[in-house]
Amino acid sequence: MSAVNDLVRYMPITYLTMTDIGLLLGSVGYDGKPNLMTIGWGLVGVIWYKPIFMVAVRISRYTYKLMEESGEFTVNVPSKEMSEACRICGTISGRDADKFEKTGLKWRRGDFVKAPVVEGCPIVYECKVLYKDVVNLQMLPGNMVETIYPKRDAHILYYGEILKIHGEPKSPP
Numbered sequence: 236m237s238a239v240n241d242l243v244r245y246m247p248i249t250y251l252t253m254t255d256i257g258l259l260l261g262s263v264g265y266d267g268k269p270n271l272m273t274i275g276w277g278l279v280g281v282i283w284y285k286p287i288f289m290v291a292v293r294i295s296r297y298t299y300k301l302m303e304e305s306g307e308f309t310v311n312v313p314s315k316e317m318s319e320a321c322r323i324c325g326t327i328s329g330r331d332a333d334k335f336e337k338t339g340l341k342w343r344r345g346d347f348v349k350a351p352v353v354e355g356c357p358i359v360y361e362c363k364v365l366y367k368d369v370v371n372l373q374m375l376p377g378n379m380v381e382t383i384y385p386k387r388d389a390h391i392l393y394y395g396e397i398l399k400i401h402g403e404p405k406s407p408p
């Protein structure tokens with residue numbers, strides 16, 4: 236089975252959750268302490284013949300520092316019961332608090348990455364950064380820059396090769 240056929244079976248729940256309560260981006264830096272950040276933007280697909288999860292992280296996030304230190308991440312697809320945890324992980328920074336303590340979420344390290352795999356998530360992607368690029372604000376329509384980047388804190392687009400997917404694949408609807 237091709238990589239894209241395999242991915243398609245995880246995509247519906249991943250995309251539906253991302254546009255509903257968000258996904259939990261897991262990262263870890265030099266100090267080994269894991270962090271979670273809620274994300275609403277991301278893409279799953281095949282590039283360079285490889286299965287890829289692309290996430291967009293603003294340079295102002297603590298997660299940005301950790302991603303730069305490790306070059307790896309996890310994308311955890313939360314269950315509906317984790318809605319409050321998603322709200323917390325999307326409003327406070329790992330600079331100021333331990334989000335695992337705040338949310339009660341439990342974690343373990345990935346099989347292929349040190350970033351956290353959140354227990355109880357129906358799907359978890361383990362990813363290693365293959366490519367990254369900063370959003371060039373000069374290439375975006377001016378009205379979008381003013382709306383999305385008033386502070387000019389651009390996103391870094393991280394293209395992670397998916398090394399492992401935890402969870403049961405579902406047939407596409």
Ligand SMILES: Cc1cc2nc3c(=O)[nH]c(=O)nc-3n(C[C@H](O)[C@H](O)[C@H](O)COP(=O)(O)O)c2cc1C
Pocket residue numbers: 256257270271272273274275276277291292293295296297298299321322324325326327328329330
């Ligand atoms: C539903 C939702 C979606 C979000 N999506 C993103 C995103 O895709 N990229 C991003 O940089 N921040 C996003 N955020 C904001 C971060 O989750 C938030 O700033 C977080 O506190 C950053 O945590 P950190 O400083 O520990 O990295 C989102 C927040 C919410 C609530």
